[in-house]
Amino acid sequence: MYAYKEKLKAINLYFKYESYAAVINELGYPSRLALRNWVEEHKRFGDVKKNITRRAKYTEQQKQTAVDHYLEYGKCYARTIRMLGYPSRALLTNWVMELAPQPRKFKRNGINLTTGEKEAAALALLTRNTSAQEVANNFGVSREALYQYKDQLLGKDVSSNKVKKSHDTDVNQLQDQVKQLREEIYYLQMQKEILEKAGEMIKKDHGIILEKLTNQEKTRLIDAFRPKYKLSQLLAFIDIPKSSYCYHKKQLALPDKYNDVREQIIGIFKEGKRRYGYRRIHASLKNIGIILSEKIVRRIMREENLVAKSIKMRKYNSYDGEISPAVPNVLERDFKADKINAKWLTDITEFRIPSGKVYLSPMIDCFDGALVSWTMSTTPDAELVNTMLDQAMQTLQAREKPVVHTDRGAHYRWPGWIDRMDSHNLIRSMSKKGCSPDNAACEGFFGRLKNEFFYGESWLGVSLETFIDQLDDYLVWYNHERIKLSLGGISIVKHRKTLSCVA
Known part of the structure; x- marks a missing residue:
């Protein structure tokens, strides 16, 4: 309408x-x-008829009364209409569908089922848990017709018992699959939780490999999950014999005899700003009277996740072509010196931070690795190296004429550098072109410097002036406080004092 x-x-x-x-x-x-x-x-x-809206013949109360009577007295349309005197069968059917929608029984008079419906009816008959009559009622056919569909499609030899048996087999297979999937989920959940807990307990930065954990670490990991998982499952998953687990469990129950030393090792590591490995920490302990093997120090550092900074490659290159004739390599990679101010090494290294670039030019004494002098600037110009050389020459005694070894950078071939060297009768020495091992001792210092001071730190928001001040503080600390194993585990300045070389 x-x-x-x-x-x-x-x-x-x-x-x-x-x-x-x-x-x-x-x-x-x-x-x-x-x-x-x-x-x-x-x-x-000149127009069309307008729709006429008729007033409802029955009230909502009458509709609800008729539907309630239908539901209460056997769901019989004829009886409801006879008892109430209204409405028509079609109207009552609509009211029931509107006010009480639910599955209704129906019959198909003279209507044949499709092949698919017949197959569904036959299968429902063979796999039923109710009577055949209820199945027939659900499909709107007689009980006899239901069996006819079964005989036509599946044959008379097929009984409900055979189909039920096959159906039960399928159900059992599905139940086995569900059980297997649940076991896999349980195993994966256990694996996930163990790996997460291992990361929290052991605190390794590059992931956890259970096979590489020590038996003591595995024991601690198992104890963390004993309330939740069975011991046999944990032992099999983490791969540790039960005897080893029991042994380390007893060991963990004993008091930690290295508890005090452990705190001192952590303190030394933090004071050194993560620059010391186990050898220098071992030497530091020895200096304060604590005798401990390097193996124990290394183990405690591993347990506390005390990892020194790693070394990265330098990028700055000061080579600018053959400006002046190169001099021979006097040192020939012999960086050992029998006395102070006999062999000096120098080079330039670059520090790149968000605020800009800073260049460092130090002078290193081969005798003990002391920093004779150093200068810093935001540009790698001649003033940087010349000022550093002037400061270094002020520390020389009258008869001291050291060999000054450099690479073939442009700074060491400009007239200003050459004139200063000649005026003080210093001996020039240069590496071969592109051969960094010829100045390996200086390169090694730069590696230690960047490993201990620069890499692994956040320089975001740090100005160039602040960075230069912090770098200068490190270089002072390097001379006065940083211990060297080659000097017996003491600092450079302290070593020179023992030799009566520093007042």
């Missing part, structure tokens, strides 16, 4: 297009016959 406005809209479009098809394509309604009738009616009477 179309509204009055919808009819007028269709009629007006027809008068505009003069085509029934065009109107129906645009509006999607009505049928061609209905539109033609509307147009004819409009031509004859």
Whole structure:
């Protein structure tokens, strides 16, 4: 039933297009016959009839009473209509569908089921858990027809017992699969929790490999999950014999005899700002009277995850071509010196931070690795190296004429550098072109410097001036406080004092 406005809209479009098809394509309604009738009616009477809304014949209370009676007294339409005297069967059916929608029994009188419906009915008959009559009622057919479908499609030899047995087999297989999947989920959940807990307890940065854990670490890991998982499952998953687990469990229950030393090792590591490995920490302990093997120190550091900074490659290159003739390599990679101020090494290294670049030019004494002098600047110019050389030469005694070894960088081939060297009778020595091992001792210092001071730190928001101040503090600390194993585990300045070389 179309509204009055919808009819007028269709009629007006027809008068505009003069085509029934065009109107129906645009509006999607009505049928061609209905539109033609509307147009004819409009031509004859100048308008079309308006829809008449009839007042409801039955109240909502009457509808609800009829539906309640139907549901309460056997769901029989005829009885409800006979007892109440209203409504029609069709109207009562609509009320039931509206107010009490639910599955209803139905019959198909003279209507044949499709092949698919027959197959479904036959399968339901053979796999039923109820009576055959209930299955027939659900499909709206008689009990006899249901068995006929089974005989036609599956044959008379197929009984419900055989189908049920096959059905039970399928169910058992599915149950086995569900059980297997649950076991896999349980195993994966245990694996996930163990790996996460191992990461928290052992605190390794590059992931956890259970096979590489020590038996003591595995024992601690198992104890963390004993309340939740069985011991046999944990031993098998973490791969540790039960005897080893029991042994380390007893060992862990004993007091930690290295507890005090452990705290001192952590303190030394933090004071050194993560720059000391186990050898220097072992030497530091020895200096304060604590005798402990390097193996124990290394083990405690591993347990506490005390890892020194790693070395990275240098990038700055000061080579700028053959500006002046190169001098021979006097040192020939012999960086050992029998006295102070006999062999000096120098080079330039670059520090790149978000604020910019800083360049360092130090002078290193081969005798004990002391920093004779150093300068820092934001540009690697001649003033950087010349000022450093002037400061270094001020520390020399009258008869001291050290060999100054450099690479073939442009700074050491400019006239300013050469004039200063000649005026103080210092001996120049240069590495071969592109051969960094010829100045390996200086390169080694730069590696230690960046490993201990630069790498692994966040320099975001640090100005160049602040960075230069911090670098200068490190270089002072390097001379006065940093211990060297080659000097017997003491600092450079302290070593020189023992030799009466520093007042």
